[in-house]
Every structure is written in structure tokens, then in C-alpha cells.
Amino acid sequence: MIDKVYLLGERYRIIDTLGEGGMANVYLAEDIILQRKVAVKVLRLDLQKEPQIEERFQREALATSELSHPNIVSVLDVGTDQGLPYMVMEYVDGPDLKEYIGENSPLDLHEVIRIMDQILSAVALAHKHNVIHRDLKPQNILLDRRGNVKIADFGIAVALNQSSITQTNSVMGSVHYMSPEQTRGGLVTKQSDIYSLGIILYELITGKVPFNGETPVSIALKHAQEPIPSIRKKDPKVPQALENVVLRATAKDPRDRYATAQEMKADLDTSLDFSRKDEEVFVPNHRINDDETIILPGFKKADNDVTKQNTEQEKSSPKETAKEQHHDFWQGVRAHKWWFIFMGIAAVLIVLIMIFALGGNQDHQPAGVRVPDVTNLAEGKAKAKIEDAGFTIGNTVKRHSDSVAVGKVIETKPAAGEMLKKGQVIDLVISSGAGMIKVPDVENTDYEEAATKLEELGFDVIRENQYSNDIDEGKVISQSIAAGVEVKPKQTTITLVVSQGKAPKPKKNLIKLKDLKNYSLKSAQDYAKEYGLTLQIIQEYSDHVEKGMIISMRPDAGTRVKRGSTVTVVVSKGPKEDAKDTNVTKTFTVDYQAPADETQGDNHREAEEKENAKGNHVQIYIRDDDHSLGNIYRDLYIKRDMSFSIPFSLKDGSGQLRVVRDGETILNEKVTK
Incomplete structure (x- = not known):
């Protein structure tokens, strides 16, 4: 337990305790530099010397930091304080989904789909990066004050290329939401997460989990052997198409489940359509053999389970019991004086039943496909x-x-x-692809109002704060995609630069550079932004430094530099022999060009000052497998030197990058793998 007046990492002042878990404690803290509330997860003191626990903690930080999505809790910083690892995350001021269901059940079905769509969108991104959560449950899903979903706790998530993906005879995750293959200790795949999503959807609709029991063993056995209870029997108002989404997601055999989270989302989004009102009940194509059930070490048998098992072992085997009953029956028949009449009648009945059965089979063959x-x-x-x-x-x-x-x-x-x-x-x-929509003009409007407007149209919104002497605090200075440009909202993220008010006077002219080695690129970018530095990014293969982590920096750590100086960091692309990615990231910097200070007439000077009030107008065009050079990729205004990292998909050859500043092409070059 950390004292509430403690300053973690010389930056985060602990305010209150949010929760205590088996691996880490979570605290509400204040970032004294950016003056905002954050959530800080700190490894428990008694687990500090446990290598496996510390590795799991580091894996959560790495997995979450790689997943940038509006419905996944963002990791803002990682570090150690007196040897104790900690992770700083965005603070979500709201209940978890379990509490929300308990307080608001029964939920409107449109609200169920709205919440579930956000969860599926986040899981789809994680799966795209080959990260399996393995512990999806309402307790790990938070809702902010605007009702937006945030998935947290990737503590037992694994990447598909890690050797730890197969946890034979071990249990990871929460038993109420666990897939049958997890209870058996089998291979954990993306379909295991989809099973958990199906159980969450069941709970959103009904307010309860499908299976309960006195022990974890009994619950796990129900997941492995029993069909999901019918939702429509409890509530006939639920459309069969919606229940079918649950049934398909929770099929016992992973082959019968949705192939991807996107596929489940597409099916869910049309489940209330009138065209699907007469849909038949989903029937899986495969059956799982339940003859042998393995109880894994993660579960503990209750005493009554053991007693029941011992009692069953003392009973006669089914074959012996049947043999005894068969013998007693024929002894009773033969003891009767008319036993031969009974035998004749029985023989005639058997022949008639066989004729009827054979004829019935011929008449009732399946009439359809x-x-x-x-x-x-x-x-x-x-x-x-x-x-x-x-x-x-x-x-x-x-x-x-x-x-x-x-x-x-x-x-x-x-x-x-x-x-x-x-x-x-x-x-x-x-x-025919996603529909196109014109981007609205939200500049100089309140950020909350602008973000709500864009999100309702389907855009993902990212906020960037910036000091401004002209725009009031909390209002949008600029938007990354200009108003009027037609884009596909579901595939587009818009960055809104929001005013923090007037910039404070710098306390120090010189900054002592911190050692960024082994930090994530996002952490380095946050550090550069905080201290007004320009970050130049170079990517190199490395056999020793994990992909996405910083290998080295120039100038060296400890060097004193002025604000606005450029710091170059070398970021690992991972081992070269494992590189199968067809994506290429092109990093470059666009210099801010201040307006020329020439002697001009008052009217002309006023017009030019008005034209340059927004800064340099920068337009970026790219050509790759997914983009045409004739369409604008990014359109924005800058008032300082700005670095860009643009991903190119080059499966089919080379690409091209063109950058225009105030109508003049300043960069035009070929991009290759």
C-alpha cells in the first residue's frame, strides 16, 4: 500500500486507492506536470521479487501501449520507483460494465448493441495486432461519463507468436466467461475471446450470466457440456437473430464461432433488422466429445464433489446393472404359464416396428439443403x-x-x-465499401461539443493539447482533416488540437535530457511534447531490443539542450529475420516557415497576418496499396516544426510521398520496402 501523500516517480501524487488486486494495486493520482488525473497501477510490494509476476506486469504495459484505440484504456507512461514497476493509464471516471448492468438492467436492445459494438471494435484491433485478451469480462470493461467503453487489464493477454500461448493444464481468466477449450487447458485462440464476448452479450441482454454454480468446477463443466440457456424463453421480445449472435459466439467448438470480431459485429449490427425477423435458431455444425473432462489446477474441487465421485465409484458399472436387470426380466416372463404367447406377441410387435421405422426413414428424409x-x-x-x-x-x-x-x-x-x-x-x-461523408468544420468550437459531433458521425477522435494566445482554453485550434473533405468515417481518425490557454513562461531555458532507452516510442513522444522538443525518429532492426522500444538517442541522456531542440531516437523494428511486415513507415519533419517580415503597406500587412494566423497550410499525399496520390491523406495547419510518421502498405511494389506547404511542394520522393 502506498501512502496517499507519496509522489511516485517524482511526478504522480497519489490521491486515493481505486482497487487492490492479486498482482497490483491501482491508485487515483494527479500528474503534477500536466495537472490531470490519471490511474496508476503499481506492482504489489510482496510480489516485487517474483519474476513471472513482474513479466506479466511488463507484458500488460507492452500489450496495451501497442493498442491505440478509443475503446482501450491508454497507457501514458511506464517506469520504476525504488525498484517497484508502475504503469500510468488514462483515468476513466465511471463504473465498470458489471456495475452498469446491475444498476440499469434490463437494457434497451439498441443500447446493448451500442455498447457491444465498441467492445468488438476494440477487440478487433487487439486481434489485428495478434493480441488475445484471455480475460474479457464486464469487470474489465469501464464506461466513462459519456457512456464510452474502455477495455482494461491486459495482464494475462498474450501475443499469438509467443511461446506462452499454449498453457496446457492451466487456467487463465474468469470462469463465468471462460471458453470450453480454456477449461480443458487447450489452445487459446481469438475464438476464445469471441466466446467470452458472447457471454458478455448474453449478460447485457438478460442481466445475468448463463451459468452459475457452487464451485468453479461446476461452472466450468457447464460451459464445456451444457447448451447456453435460451434467452427467448425468458424474454420472447428478444429477436431470434439477436439470440443467434449469442449462440454462434458461444458455440462449444471454436470452428462454429465467428472467424473474427468484425464478423460478429457485422452480424450483431443487423440483428434487429425487420428482414431477419423469421430467422431460424442457429445450429452448430460440430459436436465436442465430452466423454473425458480434465479438471485443471486453476480450479479446486469442493468436498461434496469428491464425496459424490467416491459414491459413484462404489456403484456397479452400467453394463453390470443392465445385465442384472435383463436376467431378472426373462426369469419373470418364463415363470408365467403363458410365456410362449407373450413371446409371439413381442416378436410380431418388433417386426411391425422395424417395418414402420424403415418406411418412415424413407418417407422423412431431409427435404432441403x-x-x-x-x-x-x-x-x-x-x-x-x-x-x-x-x-x-x-x-x-x-x-x-x-x-x-x-x-x-x-x-x-x-x-x-x-x-x-x-x-x-x-x-x-x-x-460497396464504407459510405463517404464530408468532414464538418469544428474549429473554434468547444472540444466536448466537437468530439461528440464527430463521434456521432462515426469518426474516432484524438485530442492533442496546445498552448494558444488567440484561442480560448478548451476550444479547438485546428483539425487534422480539413472541413469539407469526403472520407469514410469508420476508417478515419481525426486529431483535434485543443487550446490550453496562454503558454506559461518557461521556468528553465535548458533541459537535461532523460534517458529514453528501452522506453516505448509513445512515451518518448509524450516526453518531447511535454518539454517542447522535436523528435526525429529512425527505425532499425534489432536482435536485442523489443519491437517499438527505443535503442538509442542523440544527444545522449544527461545532455542539456534548449527548448525546441531536435532529439533523434532509434526505434527497434525487431529481429530482421522475423520481419514479414509489408508495411513501411516513413518519418519526416515539416519545418514551420514564419511569414517574411518585409516593409509593406498597412492594408497588405493586415491581410497577410490574417492569412498566416492559422500557420503554415500543410497537405500530405501518399500512394501505396490503399491510397491514391490524387487524394489528400492529411490536411492541417502548423505553427511549429512538426514530425510525421506515415505508414505505407507496399505489398505490390513501391509508393510515393508528396508534401505541400502553403501551395509549394517541399518533399516528393519514392518510398520502397
């Missing part, structure tokens, strides 16, 4: 799969979709899983 699921398949492959199943292709309709790529199938009509006769017509709905 199940419509195959071709969601997210390319149009050509989808048509081939449908025709192979014996159906005829009907109309093909185009529709915008934010979750399904251009040219791939959104849905079929009739829907996948329906039983139809061969030869019937199947219509396809094909994605």
Missing part, C-alpha cells in the same frame, strides 16, 4: 459455393458497409443456415 454461409467471401467464391450446394444465383445488390470489405458478401437472402430445396434462388448483398 442448408444455405451455406458465404459472409466475407469474395463474390466469385461465394457464387461458386452456393452453386456447389445446389442453389441458383439470383440478384446481386450493392450496399455500403463499414465492416465488410469492398467486393465481399455482406449477407444472402434467404439467410445462411435456412433449409431450402435444391434449385431455389439465392440473392447476394455485396459490399
